[in-house]
Amino acid sequence: MIRDIFTKNKKKRATVPSVDARNDVPEGIMTKCPQCKDVIVTKDLLKTKKVCPKCGYHFKMTAAERVDCLFDEGTFQSIDNHLKTENPLQFPAYTEKVEADAERTGLNEAVLTGTGKIDGMEVAVAIMDSHFRMGSMGSVVGEKITRAIEKATALNIPILIFSASGGARMQEGVLSLMQMAKTSVALNRHAETGNLYISIMTYPTTGGVSASFASVGDINLAEPKALIGFAGRRVIEQTVREKLPEDFQTAEFLLEHGQLDAVVHREEMKETLAKIIRLHQKEAK
Template sequence: MSIRDIFKKNKPNRKTMTSKGQHDVPEGIVTKCPECNHVMLTKDLQKNQKVCPNCQYHHKLTSQERIEDFLDEGTFESFDDHLQTVNPLNFPGYVEKVKSDMKKTGLNEAVLTGTGMLEGNKVVVAVMDSFFRMGSMGSVVGEKITRAIEKATELGVPFIIFTASGGARMQEGVISLMQMAKTSVALERHGAKGNLFISIMTHPTTGGVSASFASLGDINLAEPQALIGFAGRRVIEQTVREKLPNDFQTAEFLLAHGQLDAVVPRSDMRKTVGTLVKLHVKEAV
């Protein structure tokens, strides 16, 4: 199934009145940066890969936008789109919320997986989507990522993941938590065959995701100012009884403390990762 088959953008033509009530103005025509309050045309922001031209704040991308920016045009083929989330703990309202996000995003779960070409080299990718239950990791997310890793191992190609998650999904309890171990084991087998794994952490990458596959890359990258960490700032401060640095758990803080290999702006990500893949694949283009 192609990327165009998965994502059919249905943008409602909603309109709002101006302060004088004289003209209709399409909703969403402008966007205000949450970091610097700079106001810009939404179409200009999208042309700039959703990076604020004033302060370089990286707005969140959907998995569709990420794929289109990152892979060679028209090469992405998704798989495991048939997998469906169930409600193992009979958590009230859980199924309804999942179905709502499925309709909103066009995804079957909070991660999109498939094969594609990156600057002429075949790769397997997994792109987590924070617009689907905040990218939380349930059983289907863990299963899709594991299958993607195993497919990369089978093909003998690099596995690349873009992480964006609030952590393990509490509605699935321990079933969600065991995905940390399952994905990690698959990565160990992938690496044992001499295959490359590149982890790219985006805002936010937290909880059980940061404590498992997100941090296990042969090469760990991140976008600027991405929030990366396990527990929240307040929980840590209350535990250690110390005030944490202002930049604590940012990508730049992790880089300075040896937990990342590089912080890469979105505009350079495709070229940077493409070069890394060329250096590591067995038959580079």
């Protein structure tokens, strides 16, 4: 069933202009690379896993597209699709915006969770989708990620989390900030059982997400040129009153300074994850 939903959503998205497309590019047919400005046939871009064939720029992916790239065919099973966001602070128009994003993306929230197999090895996964409220973390996002971690712990399998988020969701106030602690505690319990957690940071991984579960993996990976950081560049420069390096808060900068274990090209992501999981497989009891 989840595969049918993904296929349906892909067909819908194929008729929608890319976020990066401009007025000089035919709507929905061509996509303009924001880095090298090359114009690519959208169908061809999907064949390269949304990586620009000219300069290697990694376009944002939907959660459904990551599932297709990552898991062995037919093995992914989503969980907790029944969880829906409410409006605890009665923030104006919040409910309508969430419902509009749900209709547009086919997701119930900004994260898709479930289990599946990578090269025959079972894992649990949480895949954030920045097309839904910029991937911001509210109470339902935190709850879904926590439940995915707890399921991994119960099944004695690794947990993978793909982060793509602008941070905590302002419309839920302190309830969104509480998810930082909740997800981190669940990960600590997962670690106490000797199970593996791999964090994969994509563009963007910022705010409360970068300050909590995204940064505490047993192994921390990132896609090339991913924006990773807590506060914004301008805020930091105004605070320290210094000009920051041009590559500040990029995956490559963090790797150079010891905050990442590797920067992995999208084409090599599945193979890399499979190797790591295989190396850390626990003996059957």
